[in-house]
Amino acid sequence: MNTSAPLLSTQALAIGYTGRNQRKRSVAESLALDLWPGQLVCLLGPNGAGKSTLMRTLAGLQPPLSGQILLNGQPLANFNPTELAQRLSLVLAERVEAGNLSVHELIALGRTPHTGWLGKLTESDLAQVQKAITATGTQKFAYRRIHQLSDGERQKVMLARALAQDTNLILLDEPTAHLDLPNRVEMMRLLHQLTRQTQKAILLSTHELDLALQMADKLWLLDAQGNMAVGAPEDLVLSGMFEATFAKAGFYFDRTTGAFMMHPDEQGPAISLLGDERLLFWTRRALQREGFRISQENSVATVDATYQNGNAVWRCEQTDRASLFVSIENLLHALKSLTDER
Numbered sequence: 001m002n003t004s005a006p007l008l009s010t011q012a013l014a015i016g017y018t019g020r021n022q023r024k025r026s027v028a029e030s031l032a033l034d035l036w037p038g039q040l041v042c043l044l045g046p047n048g049a050g051k052s053t054l055m056r057t058l059a060g061l062q063p064p065l066s067g068q069i070l071l072n073g074q075p076l077a078n079f080n081p082t083e084l085a086q087r088l089s090l091v092l093a094e095r096v097e098a099g100n101l102s103v104h105e106l107i108a109l110g111r112t113p114h115t116g117w118l119g120k121l122t123e124s125d126l127a128q129v130q131k132a133i134t135a136t137g138t139q140k141f142a143y144r145r146i147h148q149l150s151d152g153e154r155q156k157v158m159l160a161r162a163l164a165q166d167t168n169l170i171l172l173d174e175p176t177a178h179l180d181l182p183n184r185v186e187m188m189r190l191l192h193q194l195t196r197q198t199q200k201a202i203l204l205s206t207h208e209l210d211l212a213l214q215m216a217d218k219l220w221l222l223d224a225q226g227n228m229a230v231g232a233p234e235d236l237v238l239s240g241m242f243e244a245t246f247a248k249a250g251f252y253f254d255r256t257t258g259a260f261m262m263h264p265d266e267q268g269p270a271i272s273l274l275g276d277e278r279l280l281f282w283t284r285r286a287l288q289r290e291g292f293r294i295s296q297e298n299s300v301a302t303v304d305a306t307y308q309n310g311n312a313v314w315r316c317e318q319t320d321r322a323s324l325f326v327s328i329e330n331l332l333h334a335l336k337s338l339t340d341e342r
């Protein structure tokens, strides 16, 4: 495979919708994007930003408002549906009605672009199907009917079908939406491995900011105004672009911990906090949730969180007394009574 050229690129692409009166409603414009072999790219953005619109446009399911999409250097519109399906697989967020098909039959449909509608599956096709089933952990229910699956199981089957299709480019719209945390991590890891082992390019849209920050080679950050920022996750965090894309009143992105946090109450009583780094992180969160400020200035108490003989202990010191607590719950209880007294 030629790794010196992008599998997909866009030039001055505008995406959106054309109304009945032919009036265009643009969702994003001037998009210059590319997807390279061996890359896992996560498309992130708030609700309604245009992630699905972009996915559908890149997959040729809806026309661009203007601009170009090039697949393997050729305009997307030049490919007929079979040629397109040999190069690009797409899993949409919407539920697919699969009639009475079994899981195995649906996954095997992924081979259709390579065999033709009436084509018989060869041994190598069946091996490809089996590989996709094993990779996605769908063997446990491979002979069940699609309508007998949970949403999470169905989502894995749709990924398996895309893997069976064995295209160089895979587009996935919210592939982890119905999965529990271990399965989400597992799927992201699988996709990451695939890019490394097979040089496929994978673009997925997701609301899993945390996982995307950890796993993606590149982020495409689409904000609510249709502005796109592209870069390595860490660069986008450090530049503040990541935070800006999801900015909303009431919380902020902590660049040190990589987590979204609620804004602390600036009016609450102050607690001076010191001690072990890990304990500090969780103690700060609990105190802020209860409306305390973390500050040495005018503090009503000093809390020192440390490990003693392997156990977490919080020493709370006020002007006239000091107490020891062995849980955050008890510490909070005492601090709330203290501030209620005042």
Ligand SMILES: Nc1ncnc2c1ncn2[C@@H]1O[C@H](COP(=O)(O)OP(=O)(O)OP(=O)(O)O)[C@@H](O)[C@H]1O
Residues within 6 Å of the ligand: 017, 027, 045, 046, 047, 048, 049, 050, 051, 052, 053, 054
């Ligand atoms: N068929 C349609 N016709 C007109 N406008 C649409 C259509 N589908 C979506 N939109 C609008 O286009 C914008 C982008 O929608 P899109 O579904 O692409 O967002 P998204 O980023 O995928 O959102 P979410 O995170 O909520 O899934 C929204 O303002 C939406 O209301």
